[in-house]
Amino acid sequence: MKTATLNKEYVNPVGKSVPRIDGKGMVTGQAKYAFDVSFPNMLIGKMIRSPHPHAKILSIDTTRAEKLPGVRAIITAKDTYNIKFGSNEYFFPHTVDQMAIESEKVRYVGDEIGAVAAIDEEIAEQALGLIDVQYEPLPAVFDVQEAMKPDAPQIHESLNNIAVILPVNFGNPDRVMKEADYVREDRFYAPAAHHAALEPHVCVGQWETFSNKITLWSSTQAPFKCREALAKTLNIDLNDVRVIKLAVGGGFGGKLEMLPMDFASCLLSKKAGGLPVKICYNREEEFIASRRKHGMIYTVKSGVKKDGTLLAMTGEVIADGGAYCSYGPTVLAAAIMRIFMVYKIQHFRMTGYRVYTNTPISGAMRGFGGVQAGFAIESHMDMVAEAIGMDPIVFRLKNITGPNMVTINKMVITTNGLRECIEKAVSASDWYKKRGQQKHLCRGIGIGIAADVMGSKMYKSHESAGSIVKVEEDGSVYLFTGAADTGQGSNTALSQIAAHELGVSYNRIRCKSGDTEITPFDTGSFASRVTFISGNATLRAARDAKQQILDVVAKENNLNAAELDIAAEEVILKKDNSILMDFDKALELCYSFNYGRQIIGRGSYNPPTTPIDFRTGEGNVSGSYGFEAQVAEVEVNKETGEVKLLKMWDAHDIGKAINPQAVEGQIEGSLVMGIGYTFLENLRFDQKGRPANGNFANYRLPRSMGTPPVESIMVESNDPEGPFGAKGMGEASLLPTSAAIANAIYDAVGIRLKELPFTPDKIIKALMEKEKFELAAQASA
């Protein structure tokens, strides 16, 4: 490799903030997204959507649309194989409940009943208006509690519209609750929200009809999962489907699944004789027909001893699932079971209900149930601590999990930096100088803590990732990984891991990711799993490649390969670190006349876990666990109800920062998403089940103004299972945000907010109620 392009700064890159491997394309506009894919003769596809929230489909007549010049293909259910798809197929097979194209019934406004492809967008739109569909409208239900009533309209075959009941039960909470010195119950509401990734869902599907091969260019977060669902619903062999992920403009869980649009683009292409068909959602469709965060009603009751020991906890979670199941059952499970990673609790019972309504489909969203749970549990914990007169920090330190323990539901926690996270967040934020000390300024400080998995085995029985590290004759290094970089920077982190383990500069690495025909299998970007799982696969592949090189060098020099290593671009003798030859020379040798040895390292990693039994909630879901503590400082304006975030602190056990700058970026981005959910975001529906605020004008997102300073504190617990000690960390930073802010607002002005988002009107109302209550108390005294 030309030495001029090598940067010695980037040897041993793990732990260094090297620039993104794909960054230059992104700052110059050259990065290619599925959004940008275009081919000559490419058709534009549009989905035919139901205008009704709940109706029987009586007939569909496409004759008028077919006659429109420029229309090339129309599909309806009769063109499909009527095979259902879903995302919790492995654990909850009965929740596989969605047809790519519905044939008998529609269940929400936007439900797909067909698709058209035309030579341009204008004609495709026009064709939609020429499709005659006869519906028989059915009574619909939009409220999750209404949907659970016996006389509610039946959306699927489930009793009372409850798709899944999850009973999680350990110990004897009823008996132990009676031994408590103090018991309290709180009920919280966390609304539906939307991912709002800036790149919409977009795909280009091409079905080469004679060779019978499908290619889908997609904005997916999980190309292999998308391939599997496509092959299944299109009734074609897996190896005849190729899904290619390009640069992806954000996903946050919203692009984890195949959508009907992906299916339709391929089938339209087949019907149009193999021309590629592009379908790109507009922003309105994003809000209606992608996925959303589950709204949840979260009730929790705890019993504690006077000394702060958390004895027992019970509760109920009702999750608004919308029209189909998607990832709902496992989101619900995560919303209940995350607490075991955070608090040592022995007696626990919580029942979850995942309920159908005639609204858009709830699925995975960054935090995966943990955001709603984090708001409820961490707000509740502060109230419990206060009621027994205990400092919230002391209360948490008394009850949190620690290293090397097995939780009541058999999660195996090894490294655990939660205590250090809390202590560091407390010290950095000057907690004890501020807590309860700034009420005269309407200022307050609050904390929330959380834990997260890195991988979940919720898609398949295994969760393995594979990597290939190929080193060419000129010393160039190619990393092939199935991992899907959707902007979080996994291509960069994995390249750092590969370079570091191989002993070469990061500049050598060329990373190819997320192409189902070229890269090894990987389950995708979710559950904060990529650095940990795909990172471990990459580490192993680089190690294998290195071994192959050292074998050749050892043979040539009559040495034992075990005596050699590669570090900082040189092959060295381990005993005295003396240099034997540089990396390029070693590769010349490998590819020389006598050896002709191709260097192709391979790595596979499947985390050490046990299957979860969803009848009990037992199982070790992840190969390691990450922890964090977050502190918020706020100032409340009692006149306007506005809350100003003065500063936030996030202390995070990330195992080891592969790229500290990227870790900070994940903490900040995740936390700011949490701030949006706390103050702004709430996806609402009107009385006909249509989104009431389904656009960027009305669905408000965090913008630059008012973004508080964030201090990220990295706690490196060096996990022995992680690559170079690293854990996953992309999701945890928004789990405790709402509660940390809620607890800070309480510290500032003494109001407890149990319904998100904290809009000024809710704050004013709570302040007025507090005043009324205090006046009444004074009067009676």
Add this chain to the structure above:
Amino acid sequence: MITLEINQRQYQLDLKGHETLLEVLRDHLGMKGTKTACEESECGTCTVAVDGKATLSCIALAANCEGMKINTIEGLANGEELHPLQQAFLDYGAVQCGFCIPGMIMSCKALLDKNPEPSQEEIEYALDGNLCRCAGYLKIFEAIRHAGKVIKAQCEQASLLDRRN
């Protein structure tokens, strides 16, 4: 036929009256660097510079831009040398998914061209129309501040050279 000047190059175009600058850039000219996330002027993703002013190309009628200087992300680098803003976005880790970045950088450029040393309030105000869902803005603020310093130093260097000549 109208003539548009984009990144200092003239383009002769046969347009329908209602076509937006965004459609011209992406669909007619294949300049896909400029993105859009809403097509209704809410997200700032499609921002380009028209006569130096940050402009939403999704609502700017292309025909109205005749005779004006249009600059997009593709024209920002000087040959192979990145613009200080592009370099700062890389150095400060301000880029995650990258989808908002072309528009974000064009908004930043319009700000820094007027004022290379903006206050925090001025930065937040100038970028309030540009959504970023990944990075949480903080690293973008750092990148702008740094780029401003580089641009100011470059300007001072240039004026020093001017005076010497």
